[in-house]
Amino acid sequence: MLVRYLIVKYPYDLMDIKKLVFRLQDFYILSIKSPFGSFRRPFYFREIIEQMDYMGTGSLFIVVLVSLFIGMALSLQISAELAEMGMKMYTGKIVGLVIIRELGPVSIALIFAGRVGSGVASELGSMMLGHQVDILRVHGVNPLKKLVTPRVISAILMLPVLTVIGDAVALFGGYFISTFVSHQSGSFYWSQIQDIMDFENIFAGLTKPFVFGYIIACVSCYMGLSTKGGASGLRSSTTTAVVISMTMIIVFDFLLTRILLYFLGANV
Amino acid sequence: MIEFVNVSLAFNSYTVLDRVSFKADFHERIAILGGSGEGKTTILRLILALIRPDEGNILIDGQDITELSESQLREHRMKFSVVFQEGALFDSMNVKENVAFCLREYTNLSEEKIDERVRELLKKLKIENAIHLMPEELSGGMQRRVAIARSMAECESRMMLYDEATTGLDPLTADNICTLIKDISEGVPPGRVGFIIVTHKVTDAIKIAERFLYLRNGKIAFDGDIAALYSVEDPEFRNFINELFVAEKCR
Numbered sequence: 001m002l003v004r005y006l007i008v009k010y011p012y013d014l015m016d017i018k019k020l021v022f023r024l025q026d027f028y029i030l031s032i033k034s035p036f037g038s039f040r041r042p043f044y045f046r047e048i049i050e051q052m053d054y055m056g057t058g059s060l061f062i063v064v065l066v067s068l069f070i071g072m073a074l075s076l077q078i079s080a081e082l083a084e085m086g087m088k089m090y091t092g093k094i095v096g097l098v099i100i101r102e103l104g105p106v107s108i109a110l111i112f113a114g115r116v117g118s119g120v121a122s123e124l125g126s127m128m129l130g131h132q133v134d135i136l137r138v139h140g141v142n143p144l145k146k147l148v149t150p151r152v153i154s155a156i157l158m159l160p161v162l163t164v165i166g167d168a169v170a171l172f173g174g175y176f177i178s179t180f181v182s183h184q185s186g187s188f189y190w191s192q193i194q195d196i197m198d199f200e201n202i203f204a205g206l207t208k209p210f211v212f213g214y215i216i217a218c219v220s221c222y223m224g225l226s227t228k229g230g231a232s233g234l235r236s237s238t239t240t241a242v243v244i245s246m247t248m249i250i251v252f253d254f255l256l257t258r259i260l261l262y263f264l265g266a267n268v
Numbered sequence: 269m270i271e272f273v274n275v276s277l278a279f280n281s282y283t284v285l286d287r288v289s290f291k292a293d294f295h296e297r298i299a300i301l302g303g304s305g306e307g308k309t310t311i312l313r314l315i316l317a318l319i320r321p322d323e324g325n326i327l328i329d330g331q332d333i334t335e336l337s338e339s340q341l342r343e344h345r346m347k348f349s350v351v352f353q354e355g356a357l358f359d360s361m362n363v364k365e366n367v368a369f370c371l372r373e374y375t376n377l378s379e380e381k382i383d384e385r386v387r388e389l390l391k392k393l394k395i396e397n398a399i400h401l402m403p404e405e406l407s408g409g410m411q412r413r414v415a416i417a418r419s420m421a422e423c424e425s426r427m428m429l430y431d432e433a434t435t436g437l438d439p440l441t442a443d444n445i446c447t448l449i450k451d452i453s454e455g456v457p458p459g460r461v462g463f464i465i466v467t468h469k470v471t472d473a474i475k476i477a478e479r480f481l482y483l484r485n486g487k488i489a490f491d492g493d494i495a496a497l498y499s500v501e502d503p504e505f506r507n508f509i510n511e512l513f514v515a516e517k518c519r
Contacts, residue, residue, distance in 0.1 A: 042373075131356035134318050138350050139370050140342040 023226070030148060030225075031218040035156070037142075037149035044150050051154035055116050059162055062115060063108055067166035070107055071173025074098060079182040089184060092192035095174040100196065100205040104167040106253050109212035112159055113245035117220040120151055121241035124224025125234045133225065143225070152217040159213030160206055167205065204260045211252060216245045269293055270315060270427075275324035276486075277310060284310050286486035287324065292479075294347075294426045295460040297453055299467060299477035301490075301508070306483040308466040309353075312429050315464070316348060317341045349419035353432040355411035357403040357418075363390070364399045367417045389417040393448065409441035416448060428452060428463040434472045446475045470509045482508070 038048075078098075079091040124147060127133050136143050171193055179186040223241035227233050274287045284307040292298055300308045313319045314326055317333045325332050333344055357366050367386045371377055377385070390396040393413045398406060406414065412433060419428060430449060434442035453463050453476075467473050473480065480497050482490035482505055490497075490505055500506055 130354065130359075131352040132358055134313075134316075134352065135350070135356050135358075137318060138316055138345050138348070139373060140345060141373060142338075 026226070027218070027222050030144065030222050031214075033144055034148040034152045034218065034221070035214070037145040038153050040145075042145070044146055047146065047150035048153055051150045052158055054119070055112075055151075055154050056158035056161060059112060059115055059158075060165070062111055063162045063166045064169050066107065066111055067104070067170040068173040070103060071095065071099060071170030072177045074103065074170070075174035075177035076181065079178055079184070083182070088182060089188060090192070091178045091182065091184060092174065092189035093196060095178075096171060096193045096196045097201065099167055099170045099174070100201050102205075102253075102257070104170055105163050105205055105208040105212065106249060108163050108166040109159060109209065109216065109249045110246055112155075112162065112213070113216045113220075113242055113249060116155065117216050117242050117245045118238050120217065120220035121224040121227075121238045122234060124221060125227030125237050128225060128227045129230065129234065148217075148221045148225070151221055152214060155213035155217035156210055157213075159216070160209040163206070163209040200264045200266075204257075204264065207260060208253065208256050211256060212249050215248050215252060219245045219248065269327070269329060271325075271327040272311075272314075273325045273327065275314065275321045275326060277307070277314070277319070277321045283486050285314075285321070288486070288488055289324075290481065290488060290491060292464070293462065295462040296464075297462055297476060297478045298464045298481065299473035299479070300464060300481045300483065301468065301470060301473060302483035303468060303508070307486060308468075308483055309431050311483075312350065312431055312464065312466055315429065316345055316350060347426045348429055349425040349427075350429040351412065351415045351419050351431065351433055353435060354408075355403070355415035357406075357411055357414055359403050362400055362402050363395070363406070363414050366403070366414055367421055369418060370421050385421065386417075389420055390414075392420075393417050407441075409437050409445065412437070412445055413448070416445075416452070420452065426461060428461060430463060430465040430467075432467055433465060434467065434469055442469070442472055443475075446472050450476045 075091060075095050078094050079088050082088045082091055082094070124133075127147070133143050133147070136146060175186060175189050178184045178189050220241040223237045223244070227237040229236075270292045272288050272290050274289055275285055276283070276287050277285045284305075288307075288311075300311060302308050310319070314321060315328075317326075317336065320334055324334075326334055328344055328347065331344070333341065336344065358369065361369070364383075364386050367389060368382050371382045371385060375382075387396060387399065390399055393416060395410055395413050395417070398410055398414070403411060403414070416433075419425070428449070433449065434445050437445065449463060449465065453461055455461070463476075465473065465477060474494065474497070479493055480490065481488055484504065489502065490500060492500075497509065500509070
């Protein structure tokens with residue numbers, strides 16, 4: 001059995017490991033080189049603006065809609081729990097903390113990964129299959145600079161903007177529920193939100209979207225550019241891009257939370 | 269001069285090219301024939317260094333391109349213009365932007381000059397009315413024409429590479445594309461811009477090419493001119509080019 005494995009299957013397994021190592025190396029090169037591409041000629045400002053429009057303006061409606069309902073649902077849950085303990089007036093503080101530090105950045109990044117990640121992977125994937133990327137290379141254009149850098153820069157810039165907007169809308173949703181459903185004081189709600197708007201919370205909440213944007217763009221571009229095998233290959237690379245992006249968002253959220261809590265001097 | 273020296277390439281366990289060797293001048297009109305999956309397009313991709321061989325050397329003007337880095341390959345690739353199967357037009361750009369792509373990317377021409385050059389090329393290819401259309405609004409034949417116009421906009425290229433340029437087109441449009449390919453390659457060697465066309469349509473190849481390579485099982489099974497093509501004795505190759513003899517008989 002072992003001899004058979006060593007002769008028949010082992011070389012293929014070894015080849016798979018070799019392929020995986022090469023893929024990781026390619027991903028590493030793409031993710032390191034792509035942001036720095038924006039500092040060297042030629043500059044692709046038009047592409048960056050186009051991508052910012054697609055990623056930012058294009059995602060605005062869904063981000064606002066989802067954030068509003070997240071804020072409302074969270075406020076409902078928290079005020080119901082706090083009411084049992086007679087501390088309903090602290091709804092604003094808890095809703096604000098949860099949204100700004102954790103739920104806002106993560107939920108908006110997940111929406112972003114679903115919408116933008118799949119879009120980028122399928123667009124670059126179809127360009128690969130249609131030989132458009134080959135044409136760029138034949139014309140002496142570096143696909144990394146022309147296609148990847150604008151997408152990475154745009155995602156790094158637009159996800160924090162969307163997060164700020166989404167957080168604000170979610171807080172407004174929370175205000176709406178706590179005032180009109182839970183019948184609490186609106187001004188007290190906002191004063192509690194104001195209390196938690198310190199450097200630590202804002203810094204913690206705004207660091208994450210930069211990292212998440214970078215991860216989503218790099219993963220999606222890499223998966224798109226490694227598309228092979230027609231329509232089924234495109235489906236596979238798009239799905240993989242979204243799944244890996246979402247998983248990495250959750251994992252990096254934990255790691256960043258741990259790091260930020262350490263550096264911001266919080267006791268855990 | 270393009271020179272393949274014992275070039276081998278395999279995808280996983282499937283051998284596409286097995287120690288292939290041939291030489292070609294830039295002014296030659298070559299057709300690479302063969303069935304699907306025989307490695308015809310792979311040869312074009314190897315010439316452009318879009319992929320690297322597992323073994324062997326590819327010399328362009330005496331320089332081994334298999335050892336060049338991606339940045340060094342830019343100068344090498346500028347020697348060629350390529351028209352991929354289906355045209356490979358940028359679908360986010362209209363016809364004008366597609367044709368002007370290279371001019372905008374690598375020349376300092378003013379917008380008026382670029383516009384003038386694009387219109388001139390489109391007029392030559394009889395698609396000037398499509399200048400503002402998007403690729404999805406074009407027919408298959410028009411897409412190939414735009415792709416040819418884009419490749420012609422590159423002034424420095426010394427050889428054209430066509431990947432299945434007439435596949436999927438009706439006979440009339442395919443015939444027009446063949447005439448176009450021949451017109452582009454007009455002139456007298458060695459000053460002429462030659463081409464390599466990859467196709468499995470023998471009747472199209474014979475209209476435009478002067479030298480024919482036939483790929484089978486990863487090797488070049490035939491390399492000769494039109495006279496040699498008609499007198500070929502290899503039964504499998506004869507079978508492949510049977511449509512040629514049928515057309516001759518009909519005539």
